[in-house]
Amino acid sequence: MKTTIKAALWLAANVLVTSIVAQPSPKSQPRMNPPQTDKIVLYQIYTRLFGNLNSTNKFYGTRDENGTGKFNDITDKALKELKKFGISHVWYTGVIEHATMTDYSAYGIPKDNPYVVKGIAGSPYAIKDYYDVNPDLAVDVRNRMAEFEALVARSHKANLKVIIDFVPNHVARQYKSDMKPSGVKDFGEGDKVEEAFNPQNNFYYLPNRKFLVPDNVPVPPGISTFPYEEFPAKATGNDVFSAKPSINDWFETVKLNYGVDYLNNRSRHFDPIPSTWLKMRDILLYWAAKGVDGFRCDMAEMVPFEFWGWVIPEIKKVNPAAIFIAEIYNPAEYRNYLFNGKFDYLYDKVGLYDSLRRLMEGHGHTADITRVWQQESGDFANRMLRFLENHDEQRIASQYFAKNPFYAIPAMVVSATLHTGPLMLYFGQEVGVTPTVAEGFSGEDGRTTMFDYWGVPEYQAWVNGGKFDGGKLNEDQQKLRKFYADLLKLINKSDAIQNGAFYDLQYANNNGQSAGYNDAKHYVYLRHSDKQKLLVVCNFDLHNGAQTTVKIPSHAWETMGLSATGKYTLTEIFNHPQTLTVEAAQGVPVSMSENSVRIFEIKSSK
Incomplete structure (x- = not known):
């Protein structure tokens, strides 16, 4: 068959990516103290919700009404089960x-002040x-x-590593540390508040404005209010330089302030090192000293x-194995x-x-x-963190997303196996958490609330x-969790997924080249x-199965170090025996049911 220009370009891309996997790109800078493997599996726990067994779930319920999870609820048994998972x-x-x-x-x-708190x-x-x-x-405050x-x-x-949030861009409007170590100055302490911007200020000010x-x-009902006073006004977290941000801002x-003058063409003032830099370094070192293994860095x-x-x-001088996401x-x-x-690692949200x-x-x-x-x-596919849920995104099973947690099957397999990089799950994803009511501030939006006291029934x-x-x-929840457990077991033991190269076969099967193959x-x-x-x-069709013959071109066989004229045994290693x-x-030849995945291990036939 004559190779089209599009197929040739696709082939060239495959050649490029496989060669780069085999030999690091000269364009990339070497990573300093890289993790032993990039195929980590990160499990996000919303700590306040994880161990809360209270099922009251009153709209805008208080801590005492709806309950809250504790550090102590994450027991040895819970952690052992997560590791086993x-x-x-x-x-x-x-x-x-x-x-x-x-x-x-x-x-x-x-x-x-409740006027500057969400939920x-x-x-x-x-x-x-x-x-x-x-x-x-x-338990004991x-x-x-x-x-x-x-x-x-x-x-x-x-044998689990600990990640916590590092929130570097903004603080609460009433930030005040009562637990800072001796000699540490609070953010804003010593700021020249009469100056809108000063490289050594920690905040941005709107002088003479309230x-x-x-x-x-x-x-919420029952919460006592009192006037909130702030003078001069400070800029709001989402880069809003207004004395009165909107309800939709991070008010x-x-x-x-990291030394960037936003109102003057974002000019940079990094010498001498800004005060905020030094304070943030000390904060990271503080948590690293407590055994924290890494930081998910907000915005x-x-x-x-x-x-x-x-x-x-600076942090890796103290802990070379620390990871930053x-x-x-x-x-x-x-x-x-x-x-x-x-x-x-970086979030792979706007991409994968x-x-x-x-598709889901x-x-x-x-x-x-x-x-x-x-x-x-x-030189960085292995450094993109793949996920289908986190605290910011809508739950897969919600009416605002896929409506069915099982529709994640092919998408989750692709997230986990496309490259050698990390994977993340949000707690309860594996049992199909489905928010259906308004909990409080966030309303009914298909997300598990970030702002309210709540119990998560599926996780409970x-x-x-x-x-x-x-x-x-229930039976469906058990079936779903088994899918996730089987997938994690596969990626944790598979050398090809952990360390191997990737080769896209779409160009050899699209455009009617394989009967029964749906390009989309x-x-x-x-x-x-x-x-x-x-x-x-993978079959992403939610309603239709298919029977097709997957073509693997000569270049692909040769790239794997196998003969393009050989005979091979393919053994299903995921779900279908x-x-x-x-x-x-x-x-x-492959038969696929709707919304399904098949994974075969290829070996030379004897």
Whole structure:
């Protein structure tokens, strides 16, 4: 068959990516103290919700009404089960103390004004004290830091690495550290508040202007209010330089100043090193000293990459194995934040997540997956963190997304196996958490609330009163969790997935080249190493199965180190127990049910 220009370009891209996997690109800078493997499996736990077994779930319920999970609820048994499930790293979300409407003034913690707090429980990204932990999470509030340190020790005992949030871009409007070490100055202490911008100020100011609370800030019933005073007004966290931000802004937060003058063409003033840089370095070192193994860095791209390129090496001098994950949404900045900012991993939200989401909703096209790997492959595909859920995104099973948690099957396999990079799951994803009611501030939006006290029924069924055995899961939930467990087991033991190269087979099967092959809904690729060769066949069609013959071109066989005229045995290693014997030139006959995946291990036939 005559090779089209499009197929030739596709082939050239495959040649490029496989050669780069075999030999690092000279364009990339070497990683400083890279992790032993990039195929980590990160499990995000919303700590306040994880162990809460209270099922009251009252709209805008208080801590005492709806309950809250504690550090101590994440027991040795819970951690053992997560490790058994296939997890390597646990991201504890909401650990550092943040603004809340719950009154802890009896413990010496200043009370927050409800007009600058979102939800009764509050947002975990409105940090109130970088040197303290959320008192909600402690059984004994006075002993809260020791309870967190015990959780870190339990996690390490279970052979799990600990990740926490680092929120560098903004703080709560009423930030005040009552737990800072001796000699540490608070943010804003010593600022020249009469200057809108000063490189050594921690905040941006609107001199001679009073901060005004946005209109219609919701205050839950029963919460006492009092006027909020801020003078001069400070810039709001999402780069809003207005004395009165809108209700849709991050009005409860204040933007931190890293030496960038936003109102003067974003001019940079990094010499001498800005005060905020030094304070943030000390905060990261503080948590690293407590055994924290890494940081998920909130809205990292809103902080200059020069800061990251300076601070990450500073932390790795103390802990070379520490990992840094950037929440970032601008692909044009990926390379900058990896190689100049020195991050280990970046969110792959606007790339693979968005592409897979469209397919899970029934209106996407698999060509989008090809575009993603072509853009990201080379010297950083292994550094893109893949996921289908996190605290910011809607739950897969919700009416606002796929409506069915099983529609994630091919998308999750692609997320886990496309390249050698990391994978993330959000707690409850594996049992099909489905938010259906408004919890409080966030309303009914298909997300698990970040701002409210709540219990998660599907997850409570897995926790099963602290047994962590799934004893109360229904049949479908058990089936779904088994899919995730089987997938994690596969990626954790597969050399091809852990370490191997990638080869896209779309160009050899699209455009009617393979009968029964749907260009828009089918996706096939190879993962291969010296030790293992895999063929992955995905059907994203939610309603129709297919019978086709997957063509593997001569170049692909040769790239795997196999003969293009040989005879091979393909053994199903995921779900379907089947063995095929095929001749390379004739292709691989594959039967697919709707919304399914088949993974074959290729070996020379004897």
